[in-house]
Amino acid sequence: MPGTRSRRPGVTPEILLRAYSIGLFPMAESADDPEIFWVEPEIRGVLPLDSFHVSKSLAKTIRHRPFDIRFNTDFDAVIAACAEHTSGRPSTWINQTIRALYSTLHHIGHAHSVEAWEDDQLVGGLYGVSLGSAFFGESMFSRRTNASKICLVHLVERLRQRGFTLLDTQFTTEHLKTFGAIDVPKDDYAKMLEKAMESPNLSF
Numbered sequence: 001m002p003g004t005r006s007r008r009p010g011v012t013p014e015i016l017l018r019a020y021s022i023g024l025f026p027m028a029e030s031a032d033d034p035e036i037f038w039v040e041p042e043i044r045g046v047l048p049l050d051s052f053h054v055s056k057s058l059a060k061t062i063r064h065r066p067f068d069i070r071f072n073t074d075f076d077a078v079i080a081a082c083a084e085h086t087s088g089r090p091s092t093w094i095n096q097t098i099r100a101l102y103s104t105l106h107h108i109g110h111a112h113s114v115e116a117w118e119d120d121q122l123v124g125g126l127y128g129v130s131l132g133s134a135f136f137g138e139s140m141f142s143r144r145t146n147a148s149k150i151c152l153v154h155l156v157e158r159l160r161q162r163g164f165t166l167l168d169t170q171f172t173t174e175h176l177k178t179f180g181a182i183d184v185p186k187d188d189y190a191k192m193l194e195k196a197m198e199s200p201n202l203s204f
Contacts, residue, residue, distance in 0.1 A: 011036060011097070013104045020131050021197050023190055025138075025170060028095040031083060036097055044189040045169035045181055047137075052156045053180040061146055062153060067116035067123065069154045071204075075106040078113040078125040082139035094139065102138070105129060112204045114155045116147040124148045126155065133199035134166040135159055152179065162203060166196040 011026065019025065019038060026036040054062075079102055083094035105111035110131060116124035124147020126140035135155070142148035159167060168189075172181045184192070 011101065013101060013108065013110075016101055016105065017110060017129075017131055020129055020134075020136055021193075023186070023193055025136065026098060026101075027093040028098060029093070031085075031092045031095050033095055034097055036095070039170075040186070041171065042186050043171075044184045044186060045172040045176065046184045046189065046192070047156070047167040047169050047176060047179060047181045049156060049160055049164065049167055051180050053178070054153055055178065058146065058149060058153070062150055067118055067144070067147060067150060069151065070115045070117060071158070072106070072112055073115060074122060075111065075113040075127060076103055077122055078115060078127050078141075079103070079139075081122065081125065081141045081143075082127065084141070102127065102129075109204075110201075114151040114158075116142075116144070116151050118144060124151055126151050128155075130164075130204045131201060132197040133164050133202050134168060134193065134196035135164055135204075136168045137170070158204070164196075164202055165199070166192055168193075 016026065024038045024040050027039050028036050079094065079099055083092050083099065085092065102111045111127060111129050113125055113127045115122060123144040124142040126137065126148060128135050128137040140148040140151065156167065169176055169181055172183050
């Protein structure tokens with residue numbers, strides 16, 4: 001994992017928000033490890049909101065509305081699903097400490113979920129943290145084809161509508177690059193983050 005790591009006991013939601021405001025985010029070695037460590041990547045993943053790209057095939061799928069998209073209706077279920085062991089994801093960095101911290105952030109209005117429902121069954125989603133005019137994407141899951149992708153599209157639409165300026169993806173993946181995600185050096189990211197932190201906390 002690229003970036004600076006440092007372990008810190010006794011993290012509170014307030015400390016967690018302060019960490020985000022200066023470019024840090026937490027991870028755990030595994031779901032069974034109760035400790036967390038801070039990560040500050042040398043190269044940061046960012047998804048520019050003004051050049052977000054949706055493929056023609058995905059746009060066609062979205063027009064058929066295969067899922068009921070909801071916001072913040074079952075945050076804890078989303079983070080639990082993101083922490084599940086699956087055939088494609090045999091291990092996870094989301095431990096009980098992280099789940100408890102982000103659940104608290106959700107209750108105080110700083111962590112949010114985008115959810116894909118099918119016949120009242122949660123089949124995909126993502127969650128992240130809002131602070132200033134920035135949204136920090138944390139994790140996503142999908143139990144149906146395109147479910148998490150469609151949630152990401154709806155997330156970007158909502159962020160644009162609400163005036164957000166920064167969508168931080170932490171790292172880039174080939175999946176995220178298809179939507180326009182870019183690699184940003186740490187110093188450049190710090191400037192983007194500083195500007196986003198000058199904004200009042202935007203409503204999600």
